[in-house]
Amino acid sequence: MDNCLFCRISNGEIPTKFEYEDDEIAAFADINPKAPVHILIVPKKHIPSIAEVTDEDTELLGKMIMVAKKLAEVKGIANTGYRLVFNTRKHAGQIVDHIHLHLLGGKVLGSMA
Ligand code: 5GP
Ligand code: ZN
Numbered sequence: 001m002d003n004c005l006f007c008r009i010s011n012g013e014i015p016t017k018f019e020y021e022d023d024e025i026a027a028f029a030d031i032n033p034k035a036p037v038h039i040l041i042v043p044k045k046h047i048p049s050i051a052e053v054t055d056e057d058t059e060l061l062g063k064m065i066m067v068a069k070k071l072a073e074v075k076g077i078a079n080t081g082y083r084l085v086f087n088t089r090k091h092a093g094q095i096v097d098h099i100h101l102h103l104l105g106g107k108v109l110g111s112m113a
Contacts, residue, residue, distance in 0.1 A: 049099060
């Protein structure tokens with residue numbers, strides 16, 4: 001999608017340092033990090049949110065989690081632990097309407113909600 005921020009970042013239109021990239025997925029640091037490690041794992045396919053995924057996206061979602069797991073190892077937070085988050089629509093505070101998996105770690109994150 002032409003006017004989608006994460007489409008433009010993941011397809012290289014907006015130059016960004018990738019922590020990981022393959023044909024289907026790009027991962028890059030969050031611009032406003034909430035933890036010492038805060039990386040966004042983003043599919044190159046435009047999907048607005050988890051609410052719009054279909055069965056055909058199952059493998060892609062699994063790959064996103066595997067990228068997060070491997071980045072956690074690379075960043076040295078696998079042993080201490082980390083959080084993976086898909087904010088979905090308004091009540092979760094989703095502000096970018098292109099699916100992204102947050103990888104957060106490097107400190108004690110506190111309990112959810
Ligand atoms: P959401 O609340 O939609 O799950 O989170 C969107 C995230 O994208 C936020 O944590 C925000 O800091 C991040 N973000 C917004 N704009 C940009 C940008 O232009 N570049 C990067 N790297 N991250 C962004
Ligand atoms: Zn998009």
